[in-house]
Amino acid sequence: MPFLAKVITTKEWGAISAGPFEKTVPKFIVIHNTDNPNPPNDLSKGTVQGGKELAHNIQKFHMDGNGWSDSGHNFMNTTGGILLEGRHGTLDAVKQGMCVRSAHARQDGNRLAGGNQSPGIENEGNFMTFQMGQKQWDSLVELCVSLCESCNINPKNIRGHREFSNTDCPGDWLFSQLPRLRQEVANKLGTNLDKNEPLLKLGSISQDVIELQQKLIEKGFYPGAIDGDFGDNTRQAVIAFQRSVGLMDDGIVGTNTRKALGL
Ligand SMILES: [Zn+2]
Structure with a gap:
């Protein structure tokens, strides 16, 4: 088009x-x-x-x-x-x-x-x-x-x-x-917003992880360095965020956690 x-x-x-x-x-x-x-x-x-x-x-x-x-x-x-x-x-x-x-x-x-x-x-x-x-x-x-x-x-x-x-x-x-x-x-x-959004989890390295880390800091959770590398600090910050909003605390960023973070 x-x-x-x-x-x-x-x-x-x-x-x-x-x-x-x-x-x-x-x-x-x-x-x-x-x-x-x-x-x-x-x-x-x-x-x-x-x-x-x-x-x-x-x-x-x-x-x-x-x-x-x-x-x-x-x-x-x-x-x-x-x-x-x-x-x-x-x-x-x-x-x-x-x-x-x-x-x-x-x-x-x-x-x-x-x-x-x-x-x-x-x-x-x-x-x-x-x-x-x-x-x-x-x-x-x-x-x-x-x-x-x-x-x-x-x-x-x-x-x-x-x-x-x-x-x-x-x-x-x-x-x-x-x-x-x-x-x-x-x-x-005619595109699906979620289609191109892979799960972010321990070991993920991408621009999306940088954005995740920035959001976690904005929300008051500490993910370690903003380096696009989803390590244990980022995982712990995701878990703490998930608990704070009542989501399952699996440390994996899927659709619900993305939505709650405003990603
Ligand atoms: Zn402006």
């Missing part, structure tokens, strides 16, 4: 010219919020024209305020479900299965790496408690489906900015909805 989401290009919204930017191989989709007002005070007013104006404002803020060389994000999704290209070259890159390096989602400390090599989507609004409207949600799903398809990204790798950097972004409510977003995207792609 080709990239079907309808996205207004930088050329179409008249962005200040910038780039070219380094091409990257994406692993994730990174979900953000712009921290702008929510409806009925939203800047874009849900219109195409409003979306273009917001894109200009944000590009100007990122370039003049932050000193960046272009819009920091790859895509923006307005309250009206209007999708706009951010960083120049993004749309051409993702249609070829690549991305361009963004200014957002750098790695802080032991959090996930690779955020700024992966498409980042700014959603207009602040979603700490405010719940996104249906139009904006639908366009977010549509864009994620196209990105997963064209860039061969597993929907389970749709992540929140806070998993990479020290930030509240994309807001508590929107972050809590990521499992639903992953599931809706997987349904549209």
